[in-house]
Every structure is written in C-alpha cells, then in structure tokens.
Amino acid sequence: MRILRGTKLGAVAVAGVLALAACSSSGGGSNDATTPAGGASTPATGTATSGGDHSDVKVGMAYDVGGRGDKSFNDLAAAGLDKAKTQFGVQTKELAATVNETEAAKETRLKLLAQQGYNPIVAVGFAYSEAVGKIVPQFPNTHFAIIDDDVNCGNGGTAQPNLECLMFHEEQSSYLVGIAAALASKAHHIGFIGGVNEPLIQKFQAGYEAGAKSIDPSIKIEVKYLTQPPDFGGFGDPAKGKTAALGEFAAGADVVYHAAGGSGAGLFDAAKQTGNLAIGVDSDQYLTAPADQKDLILTSALKGVDTATFNFIEQDLNGQFKAGATRFGLAENGVGYSTSNPKIDPFKDKIEAAKADIISGKIKVPTTP
Numbered sequence: 001m002r003i004l005r006g007t008k009l010g011a012v013a014v015a016g017v018l019a020l021a022a023c024s025s026s027g028g029g030s031n032d033a034t035t036p037a038g039g040a041s042t043p044a045t046g047t048a049t050s051g052g053d054h055s056d057v058k059v060g061m062a063y064d065v066g067g068r069g070d071k072s073f074n075d076l077a078a079a080g081l082d083k084a085k086t087q088f089g090v091q092t093k094e095l096a097a098t099v100n101e102t103e104a105a106k107e108t109r110l111k112l113l114a115q116q117g118y119n120p121i122v123a124v125g126f127a128y129s130e131a132v133g134k135i136v137p138q139f140p141n142t143h144f145a146i147i148d149d150d151v152n153c154g155n156g157g158t159a160q161p162n163l164e165c166l167m168f169h170e171e172q173s174s175y176l177v178g179i180a181a182a183l184a185s186k187a188h189h190i191g192f193i194g195g196v197n198e199p200l201i202q203k204f205q206a207g208y209e210a211g212a213k214s215i216d217p218s219i220k221i222e223v224k225y226l227t228q229p230p231d232f233g234g235f236g237d238p239a240k241g242k243t244a245a246l247g248e249f250a251a252g253a254d255v256v257y258h259a260a261g262g263s264g265a266g267l268f269d270a271a272k273q274t275g276n277l278a279i280g281v282d283s284d285q286y287l288t289a290p291a292d293q294k295d296l297i298l299t300s301a302l303k304g305v306d307t308a309t310f311n312f313i314e315q316d317l318n319g320q321f322k323a324g325a326t327r328f329g330l331a332e333n334g335v336g337y338s339t340s341n342p343k344i345d346p347f348k349d350k351i352e353a354a355k356a357d358i359i360s361g362k363i364k365v366p367t368t369p
Contacts, residue, residue: 053088053089054088054089054090054317055089055090055091057088057090057091057119057317058090058091058092058093058116058117058118058119059081059084059085059090059091059092059093059118059119059120059121059122059313060092060093060094060095060113060114060116060118060119060120060121060122061077061078061081061092061093061094061095061121061122061124062095062096062097062106062109062110062113062121062122062123062124062128063077063078063094063095063096063097063124063125064096064097064124064125064127064128064232064235064261065096065097065098065099065127065232065233065235065236065261065262066096066235066236066261066262067094067096067097068094068096069262070235070236070261070262071262071265071283071285071288072261072262072264072280072281072282072283072285073124073125073235073261073281073282073303073305074096074124074261074262075283076282076283076303076304076305076306076309077122077124077147077305077306077309078094079306079309079310080305080306080307080308080309080310080311080312080313081094081122081309081310081313083306083310084309084310084313084314088313088314088317090313090317093113093116093118095109095112095113097109097125097127097232099232099233099236099237100230100231100232100233103130103131106127106128106130106131107131107134107135109131110123110128110131110132110135110136110144111135111138114135114138114139114142118142119141119142119143120142120143120144120145120312120313120316120321121142121143121144121145122144122145122146122147122309122312122313123144123145123146123147124147124305125146125147125148125149126146126147126148126149126198126200127232128146128149129146129149129151129152132144132146132149132152132160132163133151133152133157133158133160136152136160136162136163137160139162140161140162141162142162143162143163143164143316143321144160144162144163144164145163145164145165145166145309145312146163146164146165146166147166147305147308147309148166148167148168148200149165149167149200150165150167150325152165153165153323153324153325154324154325155325159323159324160323161323162321162323163323164312164321164322164323164324164325164326165324165325165326166305166308166309166312166326166328167325167326167327167328168303168304168305168308168327168328168329168334168335169327169328169329169330169334169335169365170200170203170204170207170259170301170303170335171203171204171206171207171210171365171366171367172207172329172330172335172358172365173207173301173302173303173330173335173336173337174203174204174205174206174207174208174211174257174259174301174365175207175208175210175211175214175354175358175363175365176211176301176336176337176351176354176355177208177211177257177279177298177299177300177301177337178207178208178209178210178211178212178213178214178257179211179212179214179215179347179350179351179354180279180298180299180337180344180347180351181208181211181212181255181257181277181279181298182211182212182213182214182215182216182219183215183346183347183350184255184277184298184343184347185216185219185253185254185255186254187252187253187254188216188218188219188220189219189220189221189222189251189252189253189254190212190219190220190221190222190253190254190255190256190257191221191222191223191224191245191248191249191251191253191255191256191257192204192205192208192209192221192222192223192224192256192257192258192259193224193225193226193241193244193245193248193256193257193258193259193260193263193264193267194223194224194225194226194234194258194259194260195225195226195227195232195234195235195258195259195260195261195263196225196226196227196228196229196231196232196234196235197225197227197228197229198229199368201225201259202367202368202369203367203368204257204259204281204301205223205259205369206365206366206367206368206369207365207366207367208221208257209221209369210365210366211354211365214354214363215350220252220253221253222247222248222251222253222256223369224244224247224248226240226241226244226260226263227240234260234261234263235260235261235262235263236261236262236263237262237263237266238262238263238264238265238266238269239266240263240266241258241260241263241264241265241266241267241270242266242267242269242270243266244266244267245258245266245267245269245270245271245278246270246273246274249270249271249274249276253276254276254277255276255277255278255279255298256270256271256276256277256278256279257278257279257281257301258278258279258280258281259281259301260281261281261282264278264280264281264285268280268285268289268293268296268297269293271293271296271297272292272293272296275296276296277296277297277298277343278296278297278298279297279298279299279300279301280297280299280300280301280338281300281301281303282300282301282302282303282305283300283302283303284300284302284338284340285297285300285338286299286300286338286340286341287340294341295341295343297341298341298343298344299337299338299339299341299344300337300338301335301336301337302335302336302337302338303334303335304328304333304334304335308326308328308334329358330355330358330359331359337351
C-alpha cells in the first residue's frame, strides 16, 4: 500500500445537491466541503503539493447511479473534482448514470468524454468495469481512473497502461463500525443493508459482521440487499432503503448499517420514525443529515474517495500518472470511522484497539460474508 505522493487520504462530506442527469460544471461548483471531526479516527484531508494555472486541462467525471447529491459515494468523488477545479483551474464536465441503463450507455458516456478531449477521466464505481475495459484501450493517450474496480488493472482482465484503479479496504472500516453497532445495541440484534448484491458490497457486510461478532459472538444480524445485478438501482432508491430498514427494525434490530449510496437516506428516515440508530457510509453522514436525524446516526464508515480522486488528478497534472492498482486501508488513513456524534465516545477505546490490531496484522478482516 502507498499513499499518493505522501498525501493522506480523507473523507469529506459534501452537502451540495445537483441534478442526477448529465450536466456540465464548467461554471464551477462549491469546494466548501466539511472535514469530519474526530482527529486520528477519521482520514485526514488531502494537501496539495502543486498549484498553478491548468485552465487548458479538461477533466471528465462519469458518476455512478445517484450522481451528485447522494451525500455519499458520488458526492465524495465530486468533492475531489471540485477541489481540483478550485486549486488548479481545470475545466470539468460531469455525466451521471441512470437507473438500469445499459452497458452501451456507460460506454457512450466514457467515449463522449474522451472524444471531447477530457483527459484525465474518472469513472466512479465498479459498475463501469465492463465499459472501462472496452473504451480505455480505444484512447491510449487519455488517462483514466476507475474507483472500486481492478479487473482492468490485471485482476482477472488485461492491465491497461493508461488506467489507474483506486481501491479501498472497505471491510476494515466496516469492522470498526460493526464493533460500534454491537456495543450500542441493547437488543443484541443489528442489521445491514446493501445497495446491490455484488462482491464489493459483500466486503462491507463481511467486515461489519466480523466486527460485531468480535464483541458479541451470539449477536443476531439482519441482512438485506436492495437489488441484484445487473439492476444497480439499489444505490439510488431511498424509498426502497426505507422499506428495508423498517423491516429490519420491525424484526428486532436496533442498529442498522447501510452500504447503499443514496438509498441510505431511507435508512435515516426509518431510524427517525422508529427511534433506532443508523450507521452511515463513505462520508460522515452525521454532518449532512437534517437536524432531526443527526442524533440517530451513530457513526459512518469513511472512505477517502474524495482525496483519491483529487490526488489522481493532481498526479496527472504533475506528469506523474501511474497505471495499476492503488489500494488504501486503515494503515494509509484511506478508510476509517467518524466520531462527530458524541454517542460514539463510550466505544472509541475498543474501536481504536481493534484499529491498531488490524493495522498490525493481528486481526485479519474477512472480505466475504
């Protein structure tokens, strides 16, 4: 593992809400992201190592389902893009996936950006894996990054010399919030909601279950996936998320963790309705929740998509593009947990002890349930 150019990864929560449809951001976006509180327990915000005017550079962003405004995975990528635009003056264009779109639509989106001279281009999410495999070789002089997939970096596919795969150990941060869930649960009964039943999301489930069982081996864990591939709508359906959460709460769970992107808003609604606890994902979702929901978001499993995105762009601007897979875990401050809600305070000592054991290798976190 390595930190890009010595910069620690971080997760920031972004409150901006834009349309989910394809849009051009040439007019600029806000870069006023909020750094989660909690010191060493949360990833640190990236620090620029270069500056200057790069207004002739055009950076493309292809979002997953939900686009900007999901207050989770896509918004973190958007934060990295916004920071690059503010700091380096690059031009940007953002296009978003739609629910249940075809592979051809994803290919067209990436191809359009490349044909229009956007370089580098970031594909946000593993759903772009097949499209990346087809389009990236067609534009050998364009640098691409894909988040959360390494098939086209040699893991089961052909390694592309103009592609960097940005990967994370989501199971490690999920283990930590699993500990929090078990310690906070009064019913010895918790839940997990996954957006789409894919290996990546199963990593979240596996870590969460292992962390909870390290505290309470007999704890009961509800599991619900919102959709099955090739339906990726589970990442952008808050109503379906709320229904699943209400079902898990009705079954007896009193703490539920989601790895479901924009659908997680439904979990927070259900927590408010029932008075139970929720755990967020990717960004510190306590910071962007409505005031009447904040107290119910115990913690969030953080993922430094924002800084990985920014650093990829910065690295390319500096002529330091690096093909292949780059992976980030607790040891690199690439994942973590948020401590904004004071309700997490009584559990921090045990969580921090587990974090140290994961970093040292004493604890091996599973990646499959």
